[in-house]
Amino acid sequence: MSRKRRNFTAKFKSDLVLELLKGEIDLNTIATQNSIQPNLLRNWKKEFLEKASIVFDDSREENIKEKLEAERKEKAAYAKKVGQLTMQVDWLKKKSTEILGPDYESKFSPKPFDD
Structure with a gap:
């Protein structure tokens, strides 16, 4: 079974990460709801937090x-x-x-x- 590469928009990624940071829903639930791997969501969260300071620069x-x-x-x-x-x-x-x-x-x- 071949997998098709999915492209996610920056808006979609940031919305999921913000939802994750709110803490109302856990990581695995968000990943399952959106059919993505939990590790991918962890990577997005890490990248989001690393680049957050740029907003105020x-x-x-x-x-x-x-x-x-x-x-x-x-x-x-x-x-x-x-x-x-x-x-x-x-x-x-x-x-x-x-x-x-x-x-x-x-x-x-x-x-x-x-x-």
Whole structure:
């Protein structure tokens, strides 16, 4: 009999662990009700308790905000550069057509790849 791997959401895991921490229902009962192994539930509880302090870590939140702001600035700078280069290419194509004629590209070597 092969078993299919089940994926559990973070919400589902945290709800079960919180129910376990309340102590109203024991671990084996919760495991049986949800058709999961008791050891898996123990591991979730252990992981939950280890990472609980992260919720109150303010420096982590500030660090994330700083990283997001830096990423936004970098993307804005790239967008600005792309816009500037696009305008330059368009201007060069226009001037080349005015000065050299509409078939100016045929006077030069072929492009290594097509657009």
